[in-house]
Amino acid sequence: MEGFREAVGTSGPVCVRGGRTRWNIGREESSIWTGEPIREVVAPAGIEAFEPAEMTVSAGAGTTLEELAAALEAQGQEVALEGPSGATIGGSLMVGWSPLRRGTLGETTDALLQADCVGADGVRFTAGGPTVKNVTGYDLCRLLVGSLGTLALVGRVILRTRPIPESSRWLAGPVEQSVVRKLVHRAATVLWDGSQTTVLIEGHEVDVRDQTKRLKSAGLSEVELPELPPFRERWSGALPSGGVLQIGAGVVHSWKSPVAPQVAPGIAALALRLRDIFDPERRLNPQCDPHLVAA
Numbered sequence: 001m002e003g004f005r006e007a008v009g010t011s012g013p014v015c016v017r018g019g020r021t022r023w024n025i026g027r028e029e030s031s032i033w034t035g036e037p038i039r040e041v042v043a044p045a046g047i048e049a050f051e052p053a054e055m056t057v058s059a060g061a062g063t064t065l066e067e068l069a070a071a072l073e074a075q076g077q078e079v080a081l082e083g084p085s086g087a088t089i090g091g092s093l094m095v096g097w098s099p100l101r102r103g104t105l106g107e108t109t110d111a112l113l114q115a116d117c118v119g120a121d122g123v124r125f126t127a128g129g130p131t132v133k134n135v136t137g138y139d140l141c142r143l144l145v146g147s148l149g150t151l152a153l154v155g156r157v158i159l160r161t162r163p164i165p166e167s168s169r170w171l172a173g174p175v176e177q178s179v180v181r182k183l184v185h186r187a188a189t190v191l192w193d194g195s196q197t198t199v200l201i202e203g204h205e206v207d208v209r210d211q212t213k214r215l216k217s218a219g220l221s222e223v224e225l226p227e228l229p230p231f232r233e234r235w236s237g238a239l240p241s242g243g244v245l246q247i248g249a250g251v252v253h254s255w256k257s258p259v260a261p262q263v264a265p266g267i268a269a270l271a272l273r274l275r276d277i278f279d280p281e282r283r284l285n286p287q288c289d290p291h292l293v294a295a
């Protein structure tokens with residue numbers, strides 16, 4: 001962490017480079033950055049401690065999701081972070097998308113217990129705490145997830161792990177999603193492409209088998225993991241061409257790269273005030289805006 005703090009320094013624009021798999025999110029692709037050149041630093045990498053009994057893992061934010069998954073899988077555990085090959089823990093948290101398996105994994109914000117950061121003033125600070133039950137003070141971890149590194153640069157994290165489900169099955173068929181949802185206990189995900197519903201059920205083998213039987217008699221059949229469009233945007237009430245709605249998450253998997261999450265003007269104003277408090281001089285990832293309002 002000390003080397004990371006020194007690399008961030010106390011002056012000049014700076015951002016963290018992860019795996020660059022979502023580098024353009026929150027950046028206006030059409031606009032050319034005319035400010036001072038932005039220095040790119042790299043967060044520490046490597047798993048520091050994995051405590052399967054406590055269901056926590058601490059790691060450098062620059063650790064790849066692949067390395068993390070391999071270490072956790074050996075003990076039958078996982079974290080609620082996903083991303084393409086090369087993506088890092090820090091990048092995934094800063095992008096902050098909702099997990100596809102939200103029904104069983106929970107939200108990304110629930111995964112982050114503690115973040116060791118360097119602030120815009122070049123000073124180290126810790127958000128959150130190492131235990132799941134940590135109830136004192138403001139919940140800065142939740143603020144950091146999805147902030148695209150505009151509030152603080154994250155060097156090290158403690159994440160909550162989950163047991164990998166014993167069994168899981170994808171089913172799909174031309175059946176209304178409301179009908180499908182009534183037939184399952186709690187789906188990991190329910191997807192709707194405008195004509196058919198795809199559902200993932202997971203848990204104990206006996207429960208999964210039971211729910212599979214009910215879904216099959218309603219007209220669904222077992223399928224392989226579906227290939228989803230690579231980008232995500234907010235549900236606006238209409239399904240874009242080729243888009244897939246993730247029911248209950250308000251997320252549309254889409255072929256079009258969104259510039260940034262789009263939020264209501266009131267939320268954008270609040271986000272601006274927070275950015276003024278954390279980074280009044282706009283040192284941290286100044287080219288990025290995680291709260292662009294829809295034009």
Ligand SMILES: Cc1cc2nc3c(=O)[nH]c(=O)nc-3n(C[C@H](O)[C@H](O)[C@H](O)COP(=O)(O)OP(=O)(O)OC[C@H]3O[C@@H](n4cnc5c(N)ncnc54)[C@H](O)[C@@H]3O)c2cc1C
Nearest residue numbers: 018019020021022023083087088090091092097099149154
């Ligand atoms: C639950 C979940 C599910 C996801 N599912 C998918 C999926 O199915 N498919 C898919 O393609 N993607 C998915 N994503 C997105 C994916 O995780 C991100 O694309 C990827 O992890 C970004 O990591 P990166 O290292 O490539 O970040 P980069 O592209 O390098 O960086 C992204 C942004 O984060 C900032 N940043 C990176 N690291 C830090 C840090 N340590 N501190 C501060 N700022 C930092 C960068 O400056 C940049 O602005 C998912 C994300 C989540 C959370």
